[in-house]
Amino acid sequence: MSATGRGGPAQSATADREIVISRVIDAPRELVFEAFTEVRHLSRWWGPEGFTTTTRSFEFGVGGEWDFVMHGPDGTDYTEWISWTEIAPPERIALLHGESRGDPNAFESVLTFEPDGAATRIEMRTVFPSKERRDEAVEKYHAIEAGQQTLSKLAAYVTEIARLGAED
Template sequence: MTMTEFMDDGTDTAGREVVLERVFDEPRELVFDAWTDPRHMAHWWGPRGFTTTTREMDVRPGGRWRFVMHAPDGTDYDNLIVYLEVVRPERLVYDHADADGDNEVAPAFRVTARFHEHERGTRLTFRLLFPTAEVRRAMMDERASEGGKQTLERLAEYVATLNAGAADVDL
């Protein structure tokens, strides 16, 4: 079953999804840019203790982001994202998979990131949809939810430095 088929099969998604939300004190354009510019990603992507190396990032429908997440124990995790929708500064929809170089090697999940204007700045809704409840459970066993929360915490910390003009990023 392809990603599109499992997304469009009409079944209830409640047992297959994880939804995280966070409010940022910064404007949504800034939060969106931090999520879509490779110069920013290395500063915040991944759980605490992880670093990220971007190999390629082309944020447009059909574009790809190939990156490696480096765990604190030295393990490298190749990842591949294929962008389906990019609506600046409102929404990103993409498929995410583990990868081996250029090859997808694990079941993908679909991400919908919505950036809403909020009285404090931006409310981000981050929705992960898995092909099956079993795949979701396996990801949750790997502490994906906690990793997602830590990633959003790191994003909040990073965009606060951008907004204050303190980030060490050559833009």
């Protein structure tokens, strides 16, 4: 048993720079994973409540990029960029996320997809370049609530797809 494991006395070296959000989604792991791999899916659920997404370019694959704009409910546009750094279907996706390529404040996220009976447990583990950047994301951009809302939108989307697929 590791001293740095969950619930252990020691914290990971990145604990003060991390946000971890998880959710159980009532859909098969392959479908939840697929919702991250195809732009036709991403544009339907990506982002917090009230946000929409416009993709400018999308290439899913290690080294590929997703260049997109998130449109806030107040009309503000947020330029975003993701580069995929690791893909292990249907278990894991790692990515770098910033405003643009070369963004010094870009953060790393690892998404894991674990079967939970017929459902899927998804975990988003995000590590920021500094504690200050993490705190800014939490306080200014409400990153924890936004992440929870995004996973909630994902859950609603893939649950509906799974339901419709079962009716075919």
